[in-house]
Amino acid sequence: MDRKTILELPKIELHSHLDGSLSIGAVRTLLGRTVEPEELMVAEDCKSLAEYLEKFNVPLACLQTTEGLKRGGYDFMEQISSEGLKYAEVRFAPQFSTSGGLSLRQVIESVLEGLERGKKEFGTDYQVIVCAMRHQSEEENAAMLKTAREYLGFGVCAADLAGDEAAYPMTEFLSLFEKVKRLEMPFTLHAGECGSVENIIASVACGAKRIGHGIAMRGHNEAKRLCKENRIGVEMCPISNLQTKAVLDGSMYPIREFLDEGLLVTLNTDNRTVSNTSVTKEIEHVQANYGVTDEEIIQMQKNAVEVSFAPEEQKERMRGWFPG
Numbered sequence: 385m386d387r388k389t390i391l392e393l394p395k396i397e398l399h400s401h402l403d404g405s406l407s408i409g410a411v412r413t414l415l416g417r418t419v420e421p422e423e424l425m426v427a428e429d430c431k432s433l434a435e436y437l438e439k440f441n442v443p444l445a446c447l448q449t450t451e452g453l454k455r456g457g458y459d460f461m462e463q464i465s466s467e468g469l470k471y472a473e474v475r476f477a478p479q480f481s482t483s484g485g486l487s488l489r490q491v492i493e494s495v496l497e498g499l500e501r502g503k504k505e506f507g508t509d510y511q512v513i514v515c516a517m518r519h520q521s522e523e524e525n526a527a528m529l530k531t532a533r534e535y536l537g538f539g540v541c542a543a544d545l546a547g548d549e550a551a552y553p554m555t556e557f558l559s560l561f562e563k564v565k566r567l568e569m570p571f572t573l574h575a576g577e578c579g580s581v582e583n584i585i586a587s588v589a590c591g592a593k594r595i596g597h598g599i600a601m602r603g604h605n606e607a608k609r610l611c612k613e614n615r616i617g618v619e620m621c622p623i624s625n626l627q628t629k630a631v632l633d634g635s636m637y638p639i640r641e642f643l644d645e646g647l648l649v650t651l652n653t654d655n656r657t658v659s660n661t662s663v664t665k666e667i668e669h670v671q672a673n674y675g676v677t678d679e680e681i682i683q684m685q686k687n688a689v690e691v692s693f694a695p696e697e698q699k700e701r702m703r704g705w706f707p708g
């Protein structure tokens with residue numbers, strides 16, 4: 385696909401973090417100073433996940449006021465509509481924006497207000513995923529999720545678990561996500577980004593409808609079969625995964641394998657600014673490096689519709705974007 389065709393294709397993204405996607409322009413406005421790209425973006429030769437995570441400090445500092453959060457939501461919509469996304473699920477951890485004294489409700493409502501303003505202006509649709517964090521206590525995460533549950537169906541669509549997967553395996557969060565199930569809140573879970581296929585199997589067993597990254601399933605027939613049989617969405621973020629060294633080198637990236645196996649693969653940015661990427665760039669990257677065909681690009685958009693957390697009537701509208 386050439387760039388013009390990609391831009392015209394109705395695109396969907398399901399895995400994008402609000403903080404890591406805050407644009408340089410928005411950060412400059414909110415901080416009221418010049419900001420160098422290196423403050424927000426990883427270098428081409430990023431060496432580790434730790435180096436990658438350092439880039440979140442500056443954008444997070446911008447997301448501590450209602451003004452910053454509203455701007456963040458609007459800024460996200462502006463960016464995704466400029467490359468022809470028609471629907472996105474954007475995620476963030478509300479508890480990371482309370483250090484300036486805001487309540488979780490104020491945080492969530494401010495982001496939703498900014499997203500809604502962007503939706504009205506740009507005509508792109510959205511839903512929000514709230515992230516529990518692996519390093520936080522079950523009580524803190526449960527309290528956040530209980531508050532966020534009040535917004536389910538009113539802009540919030542699901543929960544997630546993010547943070548240091550290697551240090552905090554999925555087995556530590558089974559009781560938290562039992563609670564989420566009782567709240568009747570669907571969820572996706574970051575799993576298999578750090579090489580642990582066990583985290584993927586535990587996540588699916590625990591009731592996750594989607595898996596963030598999932599690359600540790602590479603070569604694991606049992607895990608792939610489990611995901612296929614349960615129609616689990618696989619949120620792949622190729623450029624981010626290369627930068628964080630989730631795979632040692634690009635030739636080991638399993639998107640070709642997962643597509644060939646018929647998994648419900650979707651293509652995502654993870655962090656638009658930190659990874660200096662877009663869905664357009666991700667499409668170009670996988671076509672150039674993994675022989676992903678035009679048909680497979682469209683199939684991944686259709687997969688995204690099927691595994692999205694949008695209400696059924698919204699999914700039905702989205703299906704109309706991809707006739708045949």
Ligand SMILES: [Zn+2]
Nearest residue numbers: 401574596654
């Ligand atoms: Zn992520």
